[in-house]
Amino acid sequence: MNRIIKKLPERILISACFLLTSHSHAETLPFQNQSLPVETRVADLVDRLTLEEKVSQLFDKSAAIERLAIPEYYWWNEALHGIARAGKATVFPQAIGMAATFDEPLIYRIASTISDEGRAKHHEFLREDTNAMYGGLTYWSPNINIFRDPRWGRGQETYGEDPFLTSRMAVNFVKGLEGQDPTYLKSVATLKHYAVHSGPEVSRHSDDYAASEKDLTETYLRAFEDTIAATNISSVMCAYNRVNGSPACGSEALLQNTLRDKFNFSGYVVSDCGAIADFYDENSHHVVDSPAQAAASALKSGTDLNCGDHHGNTFSYLIEAVAEDLVEESDIDQALTRLLTARMKLGMFDNSSTHAYTKMPMSVVGSKNHLELAREAAEKSMVLLKNDGVLPLKRNSKIALIGPNADNPAILVGNYHGTPVQPVTPKEAFSQALPSNQIGYAPGSSITENIFTHFSPVPSSVFTHVNMQGESKPGLVAKYYPSSHFNLQPSKRHVEMNINLKSEDIPFNKASNQEFAVRWTGKITPQESGNYYFKMKNVEVYLDGELTDESRYLEAGRSYDFKAESLIRRFWHSNVIEPEISFNWLIEDKNLDSEALRVAKESDVIVFVGGISAELEGEEMPLEIDGFSHGDRTNIKLPESQSSLLKALHKLGKPMVMVNMSGSAIALNWEDKNLNAIIQGFYPGEQTGPALLNLLYGDTSPSGRLPVTFYSSVDDLPDFKNYNMVNRTYKYYEGTPLYPFGYGLSYADFRYDKLKITRSEKGLNIATTLSNKSDISAQEVVQVYLGMPDAPIRTPQRELVAFKRVNLAGGESQSVKFTINESQLVYVDEQGQRQPYKGKLLVTLGGGQGVKRSDNVVQHSINLP
Template sequence: MITHRTASLFGSFLTGAAALALLSGCSDSVSSAQEPAQPVAPEQTDSDYPFQNPALSSEERARDLVSRMTLEEKAAQMYDKAAAIPRLGIHEYNWWNEALHGVARAGHATVFPQAIGLAATWDEDQMLEVATTISDEGRAKHHYYAAEDVYAMYGGLTFWSPNINIFRDPRWGRGMETYGEDPFLTGRMAVNFVNGLQGDDAEYLKTVATVKHFAVHSGPEPSRHRDNYVANDADLWETYLPAFKMAMDEADVASVMCAYNAVWGAPACGSERLMVDILRGDLGFDGYVVSDCGAIGDFYYDEAKIETGEAHYVAHDYVDTRAEAAALSVKMGTDLNCGDGYGNKMDALPAAVEQGLIDEETIDQAVIRLYTALFRLGMYDDPSMVPYADIPHSEVASDENIALSEDTARKSLVLLKNNGILPLAEGTKVAVIGPNADNYMTLIANYNGIPTQPVTALEGIKAKVGAENVSYALGSTIAGDFYTDFSPVPADVLFHRTDSGELEPGLEAAYYADPDLSGEPGVTQIDPNIDFYWERGPVENGLNDEFGATWEGVLVPEESGSYLMKASRWSKATVNGEEVGSDPIDLTAGEQYDLTMTMNFNSGWPRDGLEKFAELSWTRADRDLEAQAMAASDDADVILYFGGIDATLEGEEMGVELDGFLGGDRTHMDLPAVQEALLEKLEATGKPVVMVNFSGSAMSLNWAEENVDAIVQAFYPGEKAGVAIADLLWGEFSPSGRLPVTFYKSVDDLPGFKDYSMANRTYKYFTGEPLYPFGYGLSYTSFDYSDVSVPGSHDAGEPMTVSATVTNTGEMAGREVVQVYISHAERANPSVPHVELVAFDVVELAPGESKTVSFDLTPANLGFIAEDGEMVTPSGSSATISIGGGQPSFTETETAEVLFASN
């Protein structure tokens, strides 16, 4: 019998006819009970193929395999939904998976702090441990799916993470996915994340990491499919490329994703300068390149060529046909096309060959790169040969992994202000107020898995000090009419009618194998309410099933009021025949309302086939939220305000348009007006106010900085956020997170969003006064720096060692982020930073304890980029080295000058 473990790796370690018989099995060859079917007879049973021989190199095996494919088969492998080739024993494979801060979009997984929060730890070792855990879970989940012959989207080993674009403008909605605004910090975090994903085996990759989006890409979101960005050579090599270079040089990253936008007039995935000259040439990248999803279609889409049904899709209109787009992208080095909702894939390549747009040898090279990666993953080898093939499914969301998420959350929290109110004293009665106090979205952000132990701030505080010491009120919407307190419609208001017309609890549910609800239902039952997550399909019990469902019954509200209702994705609901949507519904207590909901879970694009859920939820839209907040504060000693934004307002290409937000981006950085008004009234009570701000981007918390007693920046802290926040507020640990971005006072201080010049951007070039600087963060203890050692004179072409002694001079144990900056006495050109981070480390110190921290600065750290993009080794000039807990202009640091000796 073929074991599950064997099946999970395609079984192709077998040779000859046995291997081909196994490999050509159909997609349902393993039943829902995980009992394998008999192998399907192969189309041929020739002697062993060289590509099956693990003694050959991955590239040799890939070349042999590709040589046996037809042109059409090759083209089908260059699409993210790669087709099976049964005659060669190759099954389908979906290249698309995500692991930004945990394995994403495939159901349960440990949810770590969002990437921007990971960066706020400034901790390379922590990042390596987090990424190693993510790849453990990714491996375990993949083999779990593959054991049942499931190779679906979000089930593979090729992760499209991390996002290492530079967060150059705080308006960018996807900035939360990055490691911040500094190339060096981003690069160090990227190296450790990639190493954690890809593993440390000399032969096999644990998973594939993909650095994205190469390389001049950071918004705006609404126009990303058609914008053209221009970066000068100095900014290119000083800001936009260093993190990519570090990931290639130090972590040998296996994959790169190219971007939607055009650069220097050509679409990024079709830019000869970007993809050929720089990526394959200057950077020496030899892995495979995948397009962002739909980016190849953007080559030729324009307003006249395609309609979505409701609006025109406007893109680059760079070439005229699909064949031209496919040929150009592959010739420029794009090996894999993540398609889109309009059918774009690489199937036009055979026509492109026939038209003379590309030769087959160029296509061969692309497919060889792809299969080299798959062979390096061990997908075609005996599991006993692959060091990561036996990670058990129990590793997913294990207690140990979730404890790591909690520890990482603690290290990511940044204390921005504290007038002495924190830490809170034992016995303090608190009012927990604000739209983010009990908001699940602040935990998970975007590109997320489903947490198994989520703890909101409200839940964490109640658990910490007891519910009797906590009063709670939502206080306001998060912005406009966006409510954050939707909850499933409860079972006690849902009924169905019996044959005699009587009401009985629960809804009549019918589940269909056909997502379009044809035929007879496979399952009928009474569901208490609609609040489901399925790991397996409810009809046929498969991991990747399509299915449909209907629920019918009667809603009998217990309270009269105006209700907002919403149905989860793939679903629609009606009340008395009217579809629920963005408008409130007036309901009367005790009245009976006919209720229906239908769900069509099918394989449309995109489909989260491994993540199946249904929910009908509601909230009240007629409450006096402000009055409730003021009442909640009456008996409290301290008001804890939880505000900011969440990933329903900022993110990737979203349909949001209201004050402060547009299409996923920010139009200003102010706290939403409805929150600021509430915060001012809470402060007017005279009680101490502590604000915890959630956001993936910088916020202009100007009023709060001047008026509230303490401010904590939480970013999006992962599933154990509430535990970490409560422990910080009550002093279980000293906060140590540091800002990976500058918090500006106003968007008016910034250049235009589409201006990709770095002038007056980020801490390195900003000439104004920030609200909170890059690298900033307070502690409950204090640290002193002494004995700074910097050479008085040095050859900048050689490494240079600097050091300092750090002492905890406070009364509490603490973790300090030691930061080293360089500032050149003379700026040779405008792209030379005013000040630049060149090293950092973390130290844990008990009260009174000292440690000496040393850093080896490389010539690249000591040099600067000339206007032509070349690295300059300074000679005959001087620079100031500062070592401390932040930037020299904003934090007490020890400084020393070094003279770079003439060559």
């Protein structure tokens, strides 16, 4: 109460000044007055709040302040490669696939499209009076950590291993998300995870990573620094791990001295979810002893917003921290000012929101133009790794489409994704494009061990129920309950033929964020005996009263009591927006390889779609099997189930094309030596199928380039937890890569003329002539690398400094020019300082580094005095 009384005169003064200068808006409070500067509005709002109210706003689930008509707000939202976890939205290639395009304007267009859909969905939620997690405008994307080790399962979320490529992708993505309006933010972009964060997943809450000043400047912080310098980025997320002894979310060196003082970052910092609780958790960092100390440490170091998960809201202890003099209320005001500034710029405190972003219609979500952009991005993201002439495929060839990813929806989306609007797997695309007698399909194997991909919905033919007259009828009795438990009477009861419901199929009048429950009862009578594997989404299944795990033996003709229950709840890990519910199965006892061999024998060409999926690699997963551990990988081999099948198919003597789907490098050593063609797909989005067909049949020439090095194995790489950059990435790897960073083939024959290099005040002017010697129209990704062999310390053997896409028709030539700025003609010393380079400078320009393939690059050297 005393605090409120002390602030009263200042409030009266602000209100009085406002009344004297703005009579037309006398009915509003200053923070609601759109004609006032944002700084004034934010200051007024902060001043009106009690300490308890202030602290309530520093949590990802910010509480409503009813006396000021401020609604609750969920800060947590995702937009990594499309609006995620908020129902249907266009799904673009995973971030690593976007990086493989090496196409800056394309990334901007994708991000602008994502923010269009985000704005449309957000305002639709508001019209429905819905405040929902994943319904806001503050996106925790992009992930610009450096993919330094192929074992990291979350590397798929990044733009690869090179800081320069990463920053160029990030700059365009941020600009597309945040928009170009001089007054309003279209949405908030968040650079994550700051910093020195790239696995292992299993120990990220307790690991302390040592990084030298050189490696920090040269590798781990560069993309953050460059992106912040080129944009007015609104937000940064700090990481779970410690860096040189301090938790990343409690590091004054990282957050204050570097991020704010050196990089001039002016936005807000949000913690990774649960990261602040790791400060005191005995099984995590445990660098302090209490939640209040953890909250104070994070806040004073520069973390403004706490994302909590199963730990709860550690920042709620800031009230206790103030009482114990661990922090000042002014520290809380500073954090709150940063947060409210972002919300104010998003238009969230405007009485009348009339700017253009508020008028984005829902019709843009999954529109024809957006799906065409998704297809274009998918085409540009795929990388042709090998081709002996078998590609493009002949139109009249009979195709054997084989492999566990040929009809696997998971490979379309990767992780952190929404619900695709028009997902098309390779099998679906082939089936739509070719007559039935020209295509044969077989999954051929599991994706690895007993993890299968070829599930199908449990058919209606096996379900029955007894009606009110005691008669056995097809289908299951479904009862829908208006909340997330079964204590109330069902609001709807009817018969459903099976459990395979899209959100639009759910016969229940619910708001976008409403919890509900469903129970199905009846009998299930399998028509074939075997060991059944089950895949369930948002549902638990009981057979004869026993909860069903992932597999069970079922006997043909035997009727089992069947019950299934679905609880749609608002938890941080759950999505109540446009939920889908499904119960799928397959019989493990099928002889998959013999069926694949039969189909292959009847074909002219074998197209094998394999690899892995985000169900094997990803974020802190429980899975632990051969090759995979908690989301990371313990080796980078192709799983044995696929490798053995490929070798059996190869013995047939048929031409073979492999399409490898993964978010990380696979050691395709045998495949490179023995198969006719290999295409790499980095979870290419919902239009994977049509894009792949266009590449296979030559309607589009492949143009993607690898954003990571493909190694032959991880045996000669440093330990996964070792963050020293020696022998890592294309810059420092001392061995011979299977496929180098920047590598990728084309159907066209591109050739480069000699380099012309001149020095000017701006730096180096580089020019060459690029010619397309073929009759195929195609795009080439022209890359420029520099080497500094005369530097007094270890420097990258070569480093990407520029790139651009060039489109050339068959027989066409074009002059290609680059200017390399003086700021790029430097090396980083052991103290992390940039020093001007003097001596021989090696310049490589072409379709790659000149490693593995030297016929498509030109090289020259110049002496820098």
